[in-house]
Structures are given as structure tokens and as C-alpha cells.
Amino acid sequence: MQDMVAPNIKDCSDCPIRHRAVCARCEPDELELLEDIKYYRSFSAGQTVMWAGDRMDFVASVVSGVASLTQTMEDGRTQMVGLLLPSDFVGRPGRETAAYTVTATSELVMCCFRRKPFEQMIDTTPHIAHRLLEMTLDELDAAREWMLVLGRKTAREKIASLLSIIARRDAILSKNAERKSLAFDLPLTREAMSDYLGLTLETVSRQISALKKDGVIVLEGKRRILVPDMYRLIDEAGDDSDGGFLS
Amino acid sequence: MQDMVAPNIKDCSDCPIRHRAVCARCEPDELELLEDIKYYRSFSAGQTVMWAGDRMDFVASVVSGVASLTQTMEDGRTQMVGLLLPSDFVGRPGRETAAYTVTATSELVMCCFRRKPFEQMIDTTPHIAHRLLEMTLDELDAAREWMLVLGRKTAREKIASLLSIIARRDAILSKNAERKSLAFDLPLTREAMSDYLGLTLETVSRQISALKKDGVIVLEGKRRILVPDMYRLIDEAGDDSDGGFLS
DNA sequence: AACCATCCTTGATATGGATCAAAAGGCGGA
DNA sequence: TCCGCCTTTTGATCCATATCAAGGATGGTT
Structure with missing residues (x-):
């Protein structure tokens, strides 16, 4: 149950967040800042990345593998509320604790960014905030799509x-x-x-x-x-x- | 079936977006800009504000009343994917057409902002973008809460x-x-x-x-x-x- | 190779909610 | 005031999915 640094990833070019969330319009010095605050973690199938309520010191992007966000009721009924595929983002800037349990459902590699400096980047780098808003809106659309599936199919x-x-x-x-x-x-x-x-x-x-x-x-x-x-x-x-x- | 200007609202002080989305930290000149691009519309219970696929020239905030976002399948099964109560925000900056049908489920007054200038404000006014991100994340949480309701209750x-x-x-x-x-x-x-x-x-x-x-x-x-x-x-x-x- | 722990499939039965049907409020308009 | 439309309630029956139960496949370990 020990995390380890993914051995096969050398730089940001393999990191989806570079393309999807943050870096498309990054200046070189911004990329350098990103390098400073990021690290990789990998998990094996079935491992829990974090439990709902855990303190969350990072936000992250899925590099490879699949993870799930789940919510559980006291009596054990559980509902998955998000499926994280490569390039998907997880974590809520500005929130201290995780709202959902994150579990690796297959071999998983995540690219993590320390939360505090990441939040600073958001505040100081408008296009990062803009990109993050877009991603969140996409996720909201996906969640609403899923509500139709759950409610009516x-x-x-x-x-x-x-x-x-x-x-x-x-x-x-x-x-x-x-x-x-x-x-x-x-x-x-x-x-x-x-x-x-x-x-x-x-x-x-x-x-x-x-x-x-x-x-x-x-x-x-x-x-x-x-x-x-x-x-x-x-x-x-x-x-x-x-x-x-x-x- | 005619929209009309809500007669009882004079300025931004009655507008929830002022408090919730945009104005909390607005400078006076920003408020003035907001005034320029906003107008009110009211609807009676059952009226459709817009159909999925309609061109959407504004984003809006609910002043009073209740509206719903719904998705419908070809065979008529429909699922509500959002419930808009006073102070809730509707509309996706950057998207031309509505993804969902918006319907007034009671008497409804909305405060609308013309989309293009609103998008410009987002790009030029970081704390508006920041507030919008927060609201979207809140909505995402609400949607995920609802997935548990739909799937497991x-x-x-x-x-x-x-x-x-x-x-x-x-x-x-x-x-x-x-x-x-x-x-x-x-x-x-x-x-x-x-x-x-x-x-x-x-x-x-x-x-x-x-x-x-x-x-x-x-x-x-x-x-x-x-x-x-x-x-x-x-x-x-x-x-x-x-x-x-x-x- | 034999064992064990998971994961998956299939069968039998039970049940919560859907469907079909009818009637009872409530409310605006003539 | 009465009519007619729309919303809501309630009843009877049906069916899709849950639940309970057993056995089969798969892969890792000794």
C-alpha cells in the first residue's frame, strides 16, 4: 500500500495537465513554476488514493489508468459520482478536505500539484483560471449527462x-x-x-x-x-x- | 407569452449576482459596466425560457422564483438536471447554444447579462472569473450529491x-x-x-x-x-x- | 499441481415502483 | 355560479431490477 514515484515519466510533456488544464498558453517561466510544484504518484488497482474527509494537500491530473470518485451512505450504499480517465483533473482549489473518496480502479499514475502554490498560480495567471473554469464546466455537463442515465435509462x-x-x-x-x-x-x-x-x-x-x-x-x-x-x-x-x- | 421588464427592480442591489457571483469585490466602474449589460426578464409558471439548442445570447441569475434545467430523450423521457433557485446562475460563458431546456416552474424573474460583454468582463476581471469558478464548483458538488439521490435512494x-x-x-x-x-x-x-x-x-x-x-x-x-x-x-x-x- | 481469494455468471424468487385507470379537488373564465 | 381544464390522489395490476443463493472461472501463492 505504498505510493511510489512513477519511474517512467521525466517531464511535463507526458503530463495531461500540460495540454488540457494549464499549459496550452503558458509562458516558459510559468512552466518552470509548474515543474517546481509537481510530483508523480502511482497506485495499484483497488488502492484508495484518499478518503472523503481527508485533508487534501494537492490537486492532480490522471496520467494513465482510471480512478473513481465515490460517495457512500452510512448503510453502505455507494454511488460513483465521477470516473477519472487519463487527462481528467481531480481536486477542488480552495477546499481543504476531500468531498469524495478517490479509488484507483486500475493501475493509476497521477500528476500531483501542491495545492497552495497551485492556487496562487490560479490567482496570478488568468488563463489558468480560465482553463480550469472550462474544465469544471465540462465536468458539470458530464455530471448532468449522467443524471439522465441514472434517472431515466x-x-x-x-x-x-x-x-x-x-x-x-x-x-x-x-x-x-x-x-x-x-x-x-x-x-x-x-x-x-x-x-x-x-x-x-x-x-x-x-x-x-x-x-x-x-x-x-x-x-x-x-x-x-x-x-x-x-x-x-x-x-x-x-x-x-x-x-x-x-x- | 411575452417577456416583460420586471417593474419592481431598479438597480443591482436587488440582483443576487451582485452578492453571489460578481459584485462582492467589484470596483465602482466595474459595477457601472455591469449595469450597462444587464436587463431583467420575467416569466410566468410553465413558460419556457429557452430550448436546448437555442442560441443563447445571455447568461443570467435568478432573482425570484424557480426555474429548471431539463434534458429530454427522443421518446419523451425527461430528466431535470438542475433546479435554479433565487441567486443561482445559469448559462455557460463561451458556449453559443443552450445545452438544456430552461423552464420557469413558478413566477420567475431573471437578471440577464449580455453574453459577449460578460465574457469580456470575465477575461479582464480576475475576481469575477474566480467567483464564477467557485459557483461552478458548487454546482458540480450539487450535481454529484444528486447522483447519489438518483442512483441509490x-x-x-x-x-x-x-x-x-x-x-x-x-x-x-x-x-x-x-x-x-x-x-x-x-x-x-x-x-x-x-x-x-x-x-x-x-x-x-x-x-x-x-x-x-x-x-x-x-x-x-x-x-x-x-x-x-x-x-x-x-x-x-x-x-x-x-x-x-x-x- | 493444488489451494485460495476474487471476480463473475446464472438461477429462483421477491418487491418497489411503473403503468393503466378512474375519480376528486382547484381554479380561471364565461 | 357553473363549466371545463389541469393537477393531484388513489386503486389494481404488472414488470424490471433487487435479493438470495450457488457454482464456475481466473490468477496468484506455496
Whole structure:
């Protein structure tokens, strides 16, 4: 259960935050400041990055792997409220303690920035604040998209929605976007999927079996998914929420 | 179906955005700039402020009344993804078209700011950008809270959660916070409540009746709710999501 | 190779909420 | 004041998903 420095990352060029959150318009001296306050941490599947209520001394960006944000009720019911894929950002500037539990659902490498100096950068560097606002608005849109899934979709549609999202993100990362058929590894256990979808793990398993029987997906082992026809899968998801794949 | 200028609002001092989003640390000349770009619109219950996909030339803040953000699937299933109470902000700087349909669920007055000049203010006035980021993060937290409600709570808990939220907001507005018992008007039809909670309107009605029968709430007419014991209601909601009431 | 701990699948049954249906308020307009 | 529309309540039945239960696959450890 020991964190370690990721051995294979040398500089900011591998760090998504450089491209997505902060650095697109950074001046060289700002980049240098970023270098000063950042460090890498890696986690193995199942490890908890932080518990809700923990003091949080950093904000971070996912370099590789997948993490989840979860909320748990006293009686143990838990709901995933965010899925962090590579290049996603986690942490709330200005907040001392974590509001959600963050868990690595697969091998995970995060690029962390010490919170206090990061907050100073936000205050002194307008385009960083601007970029952060954009990212937060994107996350808000994603959360609202997900509210439709949780509130109004059937179990089958929920599974198809989740697979679409992962497939799309995977395709973008591997530059395979707009390919009709594709394959990817599921970075979540059935239980994690059920926590995301507001279902039980048995229902998740059954619906995956059903989608397989109907030829919407093909399983290679338990975790690898082939999607023969991405448009079919998106259609099963019940709406255009994943229309972004088409663009 | 005609918008009109709200007759009873003369200056920014009645405008929530002044306090919540923009003006807390505004310089006099910034306030003047705000005055230049703002105007009021009012709507009656049921009126649609804008449809998803509409071109959006303004961002706005709710002055009084309640509005909802909704998403609808092709087959008509709809999910509310945001409830806008007085002082809440709506609109995404940098986006041309509305992502959600905005509807007045009661008499509604909004304070609108023309989008382009508002965006310029954001870019040139760091503390406005900062405040906007904070508000967006608050909304994101609220959305994630709601994901737990949608994904994991029972119908009864969902109703209690919604009533708690409205009660709390109402108490804050009328400076009645931390009172144990309180009363408020429901600004939503049963159908709107069902769209928020991912239920049918029949289930909403039945659960309200059940809470009434059990003495958790008292109904005066259909729309006015008395809560004899706020802590009881919060308890029925199933978790501490409304612990904010206690503070 | 045998063992163990997870993770996953499948079956049988139970149930909370949806659906279908009807009637009872409430409220504005003629 | 009465009518007609809209909202709400309540009842009967159905069904999608949860729950309970058992067994199978997988991968790591000794």
C-alpha cells in the first residue's frame, strides 16, 4: 500500500495537465513554476488514493489508468459520482478536505500539484483560471449527462452508455476515433460498474451477457470488449449523449 | 407569452449576482459596466425560457422564483438536471447554444447579462472569473450529491431529499435558517418533482401522502408544506446531504 | 499441481415502483 | 355560479431490477 514515484515519466510533456488544464498558453517561466510544484504518484488497482474527509494537500491530473470518485451512505450504499480517465483533473482549489473518496480502479499514475502554490498560480495567471473554469464546466455537463442515465435509462441502456463513454475516451486516447469498430479493456470491475450505474453487480453481469448474446459486443475474456459496430452500441444507449464520437 | 421588464427592480442591489457571483469585490466602474449589460426578464409558471439548442445570447441569475434545467430523450423521457433557485446562475460563458431546456416552474424573474460583454468582463476581471469558478464548483458538488439521490435512494428518501433542499434554501432566503420547524411553498408540480427525482408523478404523490400520514410533513392545500421537525425530515432523506441546514 | 481469494455468471424468487385507470379537488373564465 | 381544464390522489395490476443463493472461472501463492 505504498505510493511510489512513477519511474517512467521525466517531464511535463507526458503530463495531461500540460495540454488540457494549464499549459496550452503558458509562458516558459510559468512552466518552470509548474515543474517546481509537481510530483508523480502511482497506485495499484483497488488502492484508495484518499478518503472523503481527508485533508487534501494537492490537486492532480490522471496520467494513465482510471480512478473513481465515490460517495457512500452510512448503510453502505455507494454511488460513483465521477470516473477519472487519463487527462481528467481531480481536486477542488480552495477546499481543504476531500468531498469524495478517490479509488484507483486500475493501475493509476497521477500528476500531483501542491495545492497552495497551485492556487496562487490560479490567482496570478488568468488563463489558468480560465482553463480550469472550462474544465469544471465540462465536468458539470458530464455530471448532468449522467443524471439522465441514472434517472431515466433502463439497465441495458445504462450499460451501453457506460461502454460508449469508455470506448469513446479510449478511441480518442489511441487516436482511433471515428473508426466504426474498436476494442478496449474495461478498467472497471462489475461492482464498480454497478456503483457507477446505480445497479447491482448481478444486473450488470446479466445485461453484459445480454448485449453479448445480441451481438452488440463481443467479449474476449471478462475484461476485453470488442465493439463490431459503434453506432449500434450508441443506439443501444438510447440517445445522442455519445454523439461526440461521431465528430 | 411575452417577456416583460420586471417593474419592481431598479438597480443591482436587488440582483443576487451582485452578492453571489460578481459584485462582492467589484470596483465602482466595474459595477457601472455591469449595469450597462444587464436587463431583467420575467416569466410566468410553465413558460419556457429557452430550448436546448437555442442560441443563447445571455447568461443570467435568478432573482425570484424557480426555474429548471431539463434534458429530454427522443421518446419523451425527461430528466431535470438542475433546479435554479433565487441567486443561482445559469448559462455557460463561451458556449453559443443552450445545452438544456430552461423552464420557469413558478413566477420567475431573471437578471440577464449580455453574453459577449460578460465574457469580456470575465477575461479582464480576475475576481469575477474566480467567483464564477467557485459557483461552478458548487454546482458540480450539487450535481454529484444528486447522483447519489438518483442512483441509490428509495422513492421516499428521494422525496425527503428534495423537500430538505427546498426547505433549506427557503430558510436561508427568509433568514429562518437553524429553526427546527418551518413552512414553505412547493415551487414545483408533482410532475416536475418526478422529473427531478427520476420517478413517476404517481409515485411522488403516493410518497408525499405517506410522509404526511407518518407526520413527517403537514400539507396546507397541495403546495404548502409544514415541516414540524426538520431533523426528522433530514433523517428520512437517508444521509447527511442536507447537513448544511445545521450550520 | 493444488489451494485460495476474487471476480463473475446464472438461477429462483421477491418487491418497489411503473403503468393503466378512474375519480376528486382547484381554479380561471364565461 | 357553473363549466371545463389541469393537477393531484388513489386503486389494481404488472414488470424490471433487487435479493438470495450457488457454482464456475481466473490468477496468484506455496
